[in-house]
Amino acid sequence: ETGVTQSPTHLIKTRGQQVTLRCSSQSGHNTVSWYQQALGQGPQFIFQYYREEENGRGNFPPRFSGLQFPNYSSELNVNALELDDSALYLCASSRGDSGNEQFFGPGTRLTVL
Amino acid sequence: DQQVKQNSPSLSVQEGRISILNCDYTNSMFDYFLWYKKYPAEGPTFLISISSIKDKNEDGRFTVFLNKSAKHLSLHIVPSQPGDSAVYFCAASKNAGNNRKLIWGLGTSLAVNP
Numbered sequence: 001e002t003g004v005t006q007s008p009t010h011l012i013k014t015r016g017q018q019v020t021l022r023c024s025s026q027s028g029h030n031t032v033s034w035y036q037q038a039l040g041q042g043p044q045f046i047f048q049y050y051r052e053e054e055n056g057r058g059n060f061p062p063r064f065s066g067l068q069f070p071n072y073s074s075e076l077n078v079n080a081l082e083l084d085d086s087a088l089y090l091c092a093s094s095r096g097d098s099g100n101e102q103f104f105g106p107g108t109r110l111t112v113l
Numbered sequence: 114d115q116q117v118k119q120n121s122p123s124l125s126v127q128e129g130r131i132s133i134l135n136c137d138y139t140n141s142m143f144d145y146f147l148w149y150k151k152y153p154a155e156g157p158t159f160l161i162s163i164s165s166i167k168d169k170n171e172d173g174r175f176t177v178f179l180n181k182s183a184k185h186l187s188l189h190i191v192p193s194q195p196g197d198s199a200v201y202f203c204a205a206s207k208n209a210g211n212n213r214k215l216i217w218g219l220g221t222s223l224a225v226n227p
Binding site: 004006033035040041042043044045048056058090092094101102103104105106107 | 117147149154155156157158159162202204213214215216217218219220
């Protein structure tokens, strides 16, 4: 059973650029949640995808968008990057019908200059 | 407004002793609570959870206690080991169909000294 994987591990972008982060969910999981963790903070919920549909969204602007594919992998897209978008982006997968325990990938460290 | 609070940013414990990490919450709709452990440069790792219908859940060295009236939960690690040194996050969720987003505390950094 493979765990949650994320790519890339690190990324440096400049203000105004766009970025795409990728996540492969754990085998057997159909739900993917994305979180943003700023330095010294707990993770903040961005949104969740269940069976390819957005299934809940946190307090993030529309320039944060996502996608889930038929194999349940997922992408997080951020447009018009701002300095405050610099953070660790975490992806978590779970089984939608009993999705209490979410299993996390190692994260993507995004730095916006 | 922080709905899940971990008021101790750090904790230092001697190897072999008990570590007690605390968490308070404000939203009475939360019905499931989880503890995660995080090492630097890694994603959080699920440790243990508890449903609001229980007051205790035990898994090996880890026990979580829930006091619903006080809106308080705690994680006990006995005996503590140096490998337990990490940041521990408390998280809570409420049933919203298939959407169970986690609301997180800020974390407590545990150092277990040999």
